[in-house]
Amino acid sequence: MNLFLRKIKIILLLAIILNASAVVIHGVSAYRSVDAFRSSMIGLGRTIIHSFESGNRVFRVYSQHSMESMRIFLQDLSRQESIRNFIIFDRNGKVLLSLGTIDQAYLMVNQNREELVVETEDLFYFYKPFNPIVPLVSPSRESDNIWRMHPRFHFEGDVPVQELTILLVLDKSNLNVLKHKQLFNMFQMIAVQIILLITFYYSIKLIKLYQISQERLRRAEKDAELGSFSNILAHEIRNPLSAMSGLIRFAIKKTPDGQVQEVLENALNETGRLNKIVEDFMAYGKDIPLETKSVNPAELAQRAAQIVYYDMQSKNITLQTHFANVVSDRQIDPEKLLQVLVNLLLNSIQGSPEGAPIELRVTEREILIINQIPEGTQIDKNKIFEPFYTTKSQGSGLGLAISKKIIEQHGFTLGVHSVNPFSIAICFEPQERS
Structure with a gap:
């Protein structure tokens, strides 16, 4: 039985260790997955800005081919659900091109006109300096059609020759969904680990209680057998022992020889010790009533x-x-x-x-x-x-x-x-x- 209980404890302990290892592995994997998805979103944002700068230089090449490329690019951009906004603004915060509304506070974040990525709870903000080379006048009807060809785009006034900034806003909904999913899975595994720990704790406690009860039962059975044996043995020894003590006392009184008396007194002491052992036998074999x-x-x-x-x-x-x-x-x-x-x-x-x-x-x-x-x-x-x-x-x-x-x-x-x-x-x- 002890071997069986020991095996149960080992199995539970192994389950806890394995689940703890799984929790750690899943945690590392979840962190890497979220980090990889986040890096891919940052890479996507930079790619979109780079595509706008290098593939469709509307402010540098003003040709029919560029117009068509720009039109295609903006049409594709407007269909991307993850893109919340695409803005071009000057250093004073004036919006020249926008895909939607924007908090003016975010237009003033990048005063030094550095390439910058700002992350909030729900959005990514990508700032990129944009320097048009060819001076432009107010958009022609054709170029005006470029900005207004989709209801999500708005173009304000002339495009001056000055330092501009591109601001791309990406939605983090998919990243947040992934985070929540990974966290939920992590919480599930932690909950399983807690349940295993509680099970292990109470299993050990129950096993100990079982072992204590078995030990008490074994001891009670042993005490009962020993008590019965002690009572029988004590009764069989006590009567002849009492007779021996009485005879020795009688001999001590009748013997004038001091040396013989000393030997008899030693014998009497030994019978007294034996009598004490018999009394202990009888006390151990009996129930002990308490008067508390x-x-x-x-x-x-x-x-x-x-x-x-x-x-x-x-x-x-x-x-x-x-x-x-x-x-x-x-x-x-x-x-x-x-x-x-x-x-x-x-x-x-x-x-x-x-x-x-x-x-x-x-x-x-x-x-x-x-x-x-x-x-x-x-x-x-x-x-x-x-x-x-x-x-x-x-x-x-x-x-x-x-x-x-x-x-x-x-x-x-x-x-x-x-x-x-x-x-x-x-x-x-x-x-x-x-």
């Missing part, structure tokens, strides 16, 4: 510190406490949480080198215990809460497993932040957020 009430976690931490005070003194360990100014009351079983805190502090004391300090921090969010560990100690962070896992020479390895069970029944979490220094925390956030 509103309690301040900081007060429980202070009580736990007082309980382990003499244990710290035996190893010359100091407890450095850090309590937040405000710690809210929470719904807690005080006896069970105190049991957990004492167990965690005792583990820290037993796992710390001689004289090393221990930190106890209590905040609004968590209770944190930090202690140093001896050099060379290896702690497996992933196994530390598993039953029977321990790095100590004595102990059942059930203390942290039982503590985690109690904490999770409260709806909190118990986790290890680091192993060197060893840092363990009770987090008051809900389990689903951990």
Whole structure:
């Protein structure tokens, strides 16, 4: 199942990468297409002006052949939908030839009479200096027919011998349509990418939730089996163990030999240790009922510190406490949480080198215990809460497993932040957020 889930994540990730690549490629292609179309329109405008200048020099060659060429050129020009206007005007802004109306402000743009292209949102304006060589008088009837042969052309007055400017206005509608089409396609691909990212995010979240639920189910089944086994084993061991303890105590009282008494007392201590392991077995195998009430976690931490005070003194360990100014009351079983805190502090004391300090921090969010560990100690962070896992020479390895069970029944979490220094925390956030 894990392999299947991993394949799903890889497929989704590949889809995102491929679509992102497609978005980038399409974006570059769209930019180049629009830029090429724009360049072609600029080239078209310059070609039209060049054709007017070189192919039909009406102001230079005044012949019947030129008239006919001019007539054909202007007829073709008037039929071009992309041409909004074709204007010849002098340096004072007086219009000599126009295909339509024009904003006078655009006639004064090119005061230096340079070849210039001005682009607005909807139009291209091409300015080109035009210098007629042959002086002309007012247009004859034939030439007048040239300017007036199409209702879109207007000719005003005489054509003086002076510096003139050609202004060609091209419509950018086709370029804008192409831009909008490319942008629409780009937005579609970006939308697909966003959908893929959202799908990937929630798929990963659902996969993690599924894995967490499967892990909890597996652990619950394991705990149930282990609990059943522990109960059976504990009941089978506890009775003979109690009998052994009673017999050893009786023998100690009846034996005057001090050396024999010392041996018997060591045996009694070992039976006591075995009895503690049996109790841990039974505690782990049972459901732990909670009797919750509103309690301040900081007060429980202070009580736990007082309980382990003499244990710290035996190893010359100091407890450095850090309590937040405000710690809210929470719904807690005080006896069970105190049991957990004492167990965690005792583990820290037993796992710390001689004289090393221990930190106890209590905040609004968590209770944190930090202690140093001896050099060379290896702690497996992933196994530390598993039953029977321990790095100590004595102990059942059930203390942290039982503590985690109690904490999770409260709806909190118990986790290890680091192993060197060893840092363990009770987090008051809900389990689903951990």
